[in-house]
Amino acid sequence: MSINVLYSAGMYSVGGAEILFASVFESKELRQLRQAAVVTRRPHDEFIGLCTSSDNLIFGYNDSEESTQQFGNVRIAKAWIQALIRHKPDIVMFWNEIPPAKIRWLIRVFSPKSKLVLYEHGKSWRRSKSEAITRGLNALDAIIANSKASEALLETKHAVRRTTHVVHNPIPSGRAPNSSISRSLTEGQPIQLGLAGRLVPRKGVAAAVSALQELHSRGVDCRLLIAGDGPYKETLHEFANALGVAESCKWLGHVSDMASFYDSVDVLLIPSLLEPFGLVSVEAQSRGVPVVVSRVDGLPETVIDGATGITVEPTIDVSDGEYDKWGAEAIPSSVFDPAIGSLRPARTVDPVKLADAVERIAGDSATYTRFSESASNHALEKFTWGPYSDSFQSICASIVTTRQSKA
Known part of the structure; x- marks a missing residue:
């Protein structure tokens, strides 16, 4: 037919x-x-x-x-x-x-x-x-x-x-590996956190930068690589400076070779306020990169919670903290909460909970490798x-x- x-x-x-x-x-x-x-x-x-x-x-x-x-x-x-x-x-x-x-x-x-x-x-x-x-x-x-x-x-x-x-x-043609990938952490090297998306408030970049600061306060050696560009780039740079983590943030701008980007990070953060699906989540998982995602909209559909990544419930009202000075027009008015099956006001994730999830995944090499193997197998089975x-x-x-x- x-x-x-x-x-x-x-x-x-x-x-x-x-x-x-x-x-x-x-x-x-x-x-x-x-x-x-x-x-x-x-x-x-x-x-x-x-x-x-x-x-x-x-x-x-x-x-x-x-x-x-x-x-x-x-x-x-x-x-x-x-x-x-x-x-x-x-x-x-x-x-x-x-x-x-x-x-x-x-x-x-x-x-x-x-x-x-x-x-x-x-x-x-x-x-x-x-x-x-x-x-x-x-x-x-x-x-x-x-x-x-x-x-x-x-x-x-x-x-x-x-x-x-x-x-x-x-996963778009050419971006998925031919077979499952199992990764391990490199001993003595900083944990490479990643974030991929437009530099706009709804992507939750501020929460990721705050989580980086929280991890540093716990003595965790880590860096944050950000793939993406957007109108709030300068605001986010100033935010990272104010938190004292600017030197640990690498702003890559638009990245054409996303496979290489995923291969350069250990854990991908997706702390979005709104995300109808979350393609970067399944792309990263296919390459053996565990993810930490907001439990909002379609993101939980991309992850096996506790096995291929961790979902984090957004709990902080977006009128608090840095979001209020960025303009209400940049924040979604409502999002879909899969836990209750209805709309609710947009919230952001607590950076402390985001940091907790990173430590749960990357706290030791054996645990990390289990997450990595499960992530790649899951994405290649369901999203190719x-x-x-x-x-x-x-x-x-x-x-x-x-x-x-x-x-």
């Missing part, structure tokens, strides 16, 4: 959702899918290679009069009409974006048999709760969510009543490309079959 899938994708930033889209679009393993895409935003430089190598990418972000067509009171990019006519999609899949009403209307007119699907990667955490959002979501035929937490948030926050399929994000491609194709087939059975 061959399925024509037309994606709508932005690719304007380099995040987990965009990296996964590139992997899906370039994959040779999704043999049941015939793929094309409308690029709705000017792509980031990271994806220029993909954009110039494929004939099945159509660029729809030019709003000039020559590139659009008038329909009543609205103008719509001609690229959409071209894509619908050329590719005759069974599924039009919107990558982390709810399609506007005018695009839904256009698809119903030019490709009435197409199934409209949202692939949710976390945008719904940032969308305001409103009747318009709920109507837009329930106007779709199906939703694919990247975690059970995403599915639950769509239901509890946005009152979604459409069929939602859950498939966890895989093979299981994902099978699940993704099966979901697409199910969506199309449902449409055909109703016809």
